[in-house]
Amino acid sequence: MDIVVLLILIIIVLVVFKDTISIIYFLGIADIFMRLIHFIKELVSVPEFSDLINTYIPGSVVNIIANNTDGIITTIMNWVYVVIMVLFLFYLVKYLFKRR
Numbered sequence: 001m002d003i004v005v006l007l008i009l010i011i012i013v014l015v016v017f018k019d020t021i022s023i024i025y026f027l028g029i030a031d032i033f034m035r036l037i038h039f040i041k042e043l044v045s046v047p048e049f050s051d052l053i054n055t056y057i058p059g060s061v062v063n064i065i066a067n068n069t070d071g072i073i074t075t076i077m078n079w080v081y082v083v084i085m086v087l088f089l090f091y092l093v094k095y096l097f098k099r100r
Helices: 002-017 020-044 047-056 061-068 072-099
Strands: none
Touching: 002 020, 002 061, 020 047, 020 061, 020 072, 061 072
16 A cells, blocks of 8 residues: 555656656655654654554655565665665755755
């Protein structure tokens, strides 16, 4: 189910922004958001909050890939994820130096 929601959000971002770079930014932002929410969950350590986060928010994009694929497809998708995160880092650094 998580992968369906992620794919629908990617399609919405692509339709709204009409740019493939926006998908890279979206995946980077979504991954950071999920990791941040799980980090906050560990810091707060309230059982009800932890159960809510564990139920509805996956740990990261890599967890979504691992839970919904198997075998060589997982490996390929993980490498695609690595390439997307490298591109995300590249665009962030490029933006940082362009502002100077």
